[in-house]
Amino acid sequence: MEKSQTKARPQREMKVLAMGLPRTGSASLAEALEILGYDGVYHGVKAIDSPEDWRVFDRAADATFPVLPGYTGKGFTQEEWNELYAPYEATTDMASVFGTHLIKAYPDAKVVLTIRDFDKWFKSIDENVLQQLWSPAANFSVNVIEPILGSRAGPASRKMMLGLFQAKNVDEARSKAREAYDRHHREIQECVPADQLLLYRMGEGWGPLCEFLGRPVPDVEFPRVNEAAALKAKITEKAKRDMSSAALTLAPYVLGVGALGIAYLAARQYSG
Template sequence: MSRGSTVRERHPELFLPDTNIDPQMRKRVVPMKVLSLGMPRTGTASMQLALNILGFPCYHGLTLFSNLRDCALWNAALDAKFFHKGRTFTTADWDRLLGNYSAVADLPAVAFPEDLIAAYPDARVVLVERDIERWYKSFDEGVMQNVWSPVLRLIAKLDWNFVGRLESISGRWTVGWLRANSLEEMRRNARPKYHEHCALVKSITPPDRLLVFKLDEGWPPLCKFLGVEIPDTPFPRVNEGAALAEKIGLIAKRGLWNACLTVLKIAGFLAVMFFAVWLVR
């Protein structure tokens, strides 16, 4: 996180108004060009910024904060793929979710490598890899412990319209994609899943469409692969550990505030009802 910056500057996605767009009404308006399919905590926020800079608007897990109505469609995709509920998504279905974007990174999209590579045969695939032990530590602290946090789970139940919607997605990919029903299972499955996911992406992507990339390599290999000029700006490197911890805290506070407002509204409604009953007695 940059010193001197405000919370709003560090986490602008949390302060954007909800677009309230029904994804069922979306169609593809820009071609899908880049599928960044590295595991979460391999620098997906940095990749989102890099792709945005290069002119490829990127759908990231953070995009959901201002597109909450997308949650239902992502849940339908997860249900179909991992729980055999509903029909498998077609390219038209993916366009309803991703039609305004020419790139993807991070969950929930990376849980669908086979689907997205098949749906967008002209898109380039970038697989960001990271030292697995450093990745595991970051994934444990930034994802696993938060997914199973009893505090965040309680807030999700109290604030079903914001935190609850986001939690509904993480709950599905945790059980379906990572095959984990507890923190212990998730920790046990994390390293094998990392290897399995990277091997899968490599095996199903034509070699001429695939770049295996490390963030330390910076702009040159990425820009060459995507056929664009190297921008006159440093390659973005988000301090994702510290940024995510602060972001989770902000989400929890927002969820608690929303829950308090809901309780106050219910209490106010009940007070009016009791008063009305008292008046007619």
């Protein structure tokens, strides 16, 4: 009998870091980079179905953000990031939360900084990220469901948001949103050499992006992805799957407790 072989993960060079914050058109940019031929483009939606990715993000957050209770101060090396990003030539969305730390890990990558009007961005990230991560349903998942499953998705997501805003809770995050937004854009521009950085706004089309990346302009329209809808569908699907998995995990214990209860009642019945 032949031994089963695990398919080796591709090892690729990180070429593009999209450092626009979440909710700045990162899904559209990710699809655009795929159209331009980058081999492996990471977006946060991919992490939803990847428990190992969340474990990496969880460790990275604790290594990066002093505001977190579990802060280690160790920093996160390129070797550690490669546990997640080795198969990818570009990354978008959640990567931006780590900002200059990730840029220093991949100093040769080109950086695209997508900029969105602050008020529109804050409304979007509050409604689609902060409110969702700290909702009653999310609290139940983080405190009950995910510990049963050994998942770090919820805790890691919360750590990353609190780290971005340098906040200890979601209310403080909201109050520090403008400060965090300005700090992020300032630090990226100060960290990256001018010839490696593109300031980009959604709606500018292929031209500036292709010129910066040295790629020919595709003969297709620039993608427009409804990121909120795609994310909501993925999260809903994952929540249903997690509930089913948790129920299956608990079933033997629930049945065991039920059996003990029935035995106890039966013993009382017969002893009476």
